[in-house]
Structures are given as structure tokens and as C-alpha cells.
Amino acid sequence: MILSVRRVRGSSLAPRIRDGDFVLVSRVPLWLRRPAAGDVVVFHQPDYGQLIKRVERVLPDGRLFVRGEDIDSVDSRRFGPLPPRAVQGLVVAHIRPSHKGLGADS
Amino acid sequence: MLHNVFESLDKLFDFAEVSAHCDIPCGIYDPHQAQVAVLTVIRMIDLMNDLAKGEPKDLLTAHNSLTRYVLIKEESAELCKREVRVIFGDFIKKEHVDKYPELPTLFHKIMQGGSKVRQTVSRESALELLAAVNRFAEIFWEIKGIATKKVKAPYKPEEEIVYPVL
Numbered sequence: 001m002i003l004s005v006r007r008v009r010g011s012s013l014a015p016r017i018r019d020g021d022f023v024l025v026s027r028v029p030l031w032l033r034r035p036a037a038g039d040v041v042v043f044h045q046p047d048y049g050q051l052i053k054r055v056e057r058v059l060p061d062g063r064l065f066v067r068g069e070d071i072d073s074v075d076s077r078r079f080g081p082l083p084p085r086a087v088q089g090l091v092v093a094h095i096r097p098s099h100k101g102l103g104a105d106s
Numbered sequence: 107m108l109h110n111v112f113e114s115l116d117k118l119f120d121f122a123e124v125s126a127h128c129d130i131p132c133g134i135y136d137p138h139q140a141q142v143a144v145l146t147v148i149r150m151i152d153l154m155n156d157l158a159k160g161e162p163k164d165l166l167t168a169h170n171s172l173t174r175y176v177l178i179k180e181e182s183a184e185l186c187k188r189e190v191r192v193i194f195g196d197f198i199k200k201e202h203v204d205k206y207p208e209l210p211t212l213f214h215k216i217m218q219g220g221s222k223v224r225q226t227v228s229r230e231s232a233l234e235l236l237a238a239v240n241r242f243a244e245i246f247w248e249i250k251g252i253a254t255k256k257v258k259a260p261y262k263p264e265e266e267i268v269y270p271v272l
Contacts, residue, residue, distance in 0.1 A: 007116060010126035015199065017126065022112040025124075042124050052124040068126060070196055097109040 002028060004089070006042060008052060012068030012075070013040070015052075021096045023052065025089035035064055035084060040091040045079055052091070133198045135242040140216075141267045143186035144223075144236045148263045150179040151229050180224055186235070187220035190242060197246070206245050212238055236265055243268040 008021045011025055017023065018039070025042045039055045041064070053075050055064035063081035067073065076082065115121075147260070154175050157168060174239045181207050194213045219235035240256070253271040258264050 005112065005115070005119075005121045006124045007121050009123045010127055011196075012126040014126075014196075019126070022109065022116070022121070024123070048125065050122065050124045052126050072192075072196075073126070095108050095112050098107055 001027070002026060003092075006050075012073035013054065014069060016040075016069060017052070017091075017094060018096060021094060023091045023095070025094040026092045027089045028089045029092065030087065034058070034062070035087055035090065041066065041087045041090050042091065043045065043082055043086045044088065045082075045086070047079060049076060054094045129153075134230055135193050135246070136187065137193060139191035139238065140186045140193075140239050141236070141243060143182040143189065144232065144239050145259055145265060145267065146182040146264060147179050147186070147223050148229065148232045148236065148265060150175045150236050151227050152263055153226055154179075155229075165239075172207070183220045183224045186239065187217055190216050190220075190239065193242075193246060202245075202249055206249075209245065212242055212245075216242060233265070236267070240266070240268045 003024060003026045006023050006025055008017055008023060009019060011019050023040070023042075033056050035058070037055050037057050040052060041055055042050065042052050043066075045051050047091055051066075051074075053068055053073070056065045056067040056076070058064055059081055064084060064087070065076045065081045067075045067077070112121075119234060154172065157163075157171055157175070162168070163171075192215065194209070215238045216235065219231065219238055222231045223235055244254050247268070247270045250270075254268045255271050256266050256268055258266050
């Protein structure tokens with residue numbers, strides 16, 4: 001996954017990334033560094049499939065604690081921290097509809 | 107604009123999806139539970155007053171009833187706060203606050219009122235909380251473009267609540 005486009009479904013990362021937005025996902029940054037807190041990562045989770053979440057913190061053993069913004073988000077609080085190898089790529093760009101750009105972080 | 111380009115590309119290439127998954131299907135928001143929770147609080151206060159003023163019962167039975175009322179009052183007040191918090195935190199967006207500038211104050215009033223009805227047995231405080239939650243419900247449905255009506259709940263304590271006209 002040098003560079004691929006994904007469409008986001010669901011609102012657990014809203015208002016940062018909303019349902020229907022596109023993200024460009026790349027593995028290249030991971031050749032240079034490990035995922036860090038604040039990165040938005042795409043990964044495969046055995047129970048929930050292809051997910052997109054924000055890395056909240058990196059545990060001392062290297063595993064990643066991922067979170068959504070929404071309190072009902074299904075994330076590491078449910079399925080535990082991720083092994084770093086589960087990460088398929090980092091979000092390197094984010095495309096949202098311009099008419100929705102009302103939020104302060106748009 | 108760039109998004110439109112990607113929309114067109116999506117039709118051509120059908121990009122894979124990644125899920126920003128939520129536990130409940132996002133989009134299910136309804137202030138009704140908060141309203142019912144406040145009605146429950148009022149009902150519990152009424153039952154506590156009935157117990158205090160009514161025919162004396164044996165001590166254990168009275169304690170048992172009182173404890174149950176307090177417990178339900180505590181739970182319901184917290185449920186009301188939780189339900190309103192989820193709607194305020196997840197559903198309400200900046201543009202809604204711009205349109206209804208009273209929202210943050212109203213939200214704060216509900217949070218404080220929810221605690222006050224736990225600390226006291228004041229029916230007046232509970233009615234104030236109900237009025238605030240009703241106003242919150244009114245704004246919520248207005249944002250959704252759905253008209254509302256005020257009706258008396260068809261059960262005790264028979265106070266007025268805001269219903270959507272569906």
C-alpha cells in the first residue's frame with residue numbers, strides 16, 4: 001500500500017474526519033518511523049474488519065492504543081491495543097466536501 | 107471541490123471503505139429517554155413525599171421503599187445527564203450552537219440541575235430540570251426539521267413533555 005484512497009464510513013472520528021470523506025493512506029511513512037500518538041491509522045481488526053482510528057498512545061511494549069472521538073466508538077477500549085504490524089498505513093491526506101468545512105479544524 | 111473529483115473517481119474505481127465504527131449505528135439520537143428520566147425523578151419525589159406524609163408503615167418496609175425511591179431517583183438523574191451529554195457532545199455541531207446560542211448555557215443548566223435533583227427532594231428543582239430538558243428536546247427536533255407539540259404525559263406525574271410530531 002504505497003498510496004491508496006479509502007472512503008470513510010461511520011462517524012467515530014467526527015468532526016475531524018466525517019462519514020463520506022476520503023483519505024489517502026500510505027505505508028511509506030512506516031518505513032521511516034513507527035506509528036506515533038496523533039497518527040490516524042488504517043488497520044485490520046479480526047472482529048470489525050478494516051478500521052480507521054487515531055493512535056491515542058503507544059504503550060511501552062510498542063502496541064498502539066487507538067481511539068475514536070465518539071464515546072460510542074469501537075476501539076482499543078473494546079478490542080485492546082493493536083500490534084504495530086496490524087497497521088496497514090497512515091492517513092497522509094484527507095479530502096472532505098468543501099461545503100461541510102464549517103468546523104474549526106477543517 | 108477536490109472531494110467532488112474523488113466522488114467521480116470513486117464511481118470509476120470504487121475505492122475500498124474503512125470504517126470509523128461506532129457501537130450504536132451513529133445517527134440514532136432521541137431526547138425522549140432524558141425526558142422520561144426526569145419524569146421518573148419527579149415521580150420518585152412524589153412517592154417519597156407520599157411515604158413521609160402518609161400512614162406510618164413498619165420501619166423496615168418504609169426504609170425499603172424509601173431506599174428504592176432514592177436509588178431510582180439517583181439512576182434516573184444520571185441517565186438524564188448522560189442522554190443529554192451524548193446528544194450535546196455527538197450530535198450538536200458548531201453550526202447548531204451558532205444558530206441556537208442558548209445551547210451551551212442550557213446544557214450546563216441540565217448538568218447542574220441533574221445533580222441538584224440528586225442532592226435534594228425539591229419538586230421545584232425537578233420541574234426546572236424538566237423545563238430545561240424540554241427546551242433541549244425542542245431545539246433538537248427543530249434542528250432535525252421536525253415540529254413538536256407539548257402534551258401531558260399519560261401517566262403519573264402527568265407533567266408536560268415535548269413530543270415530535272411524526
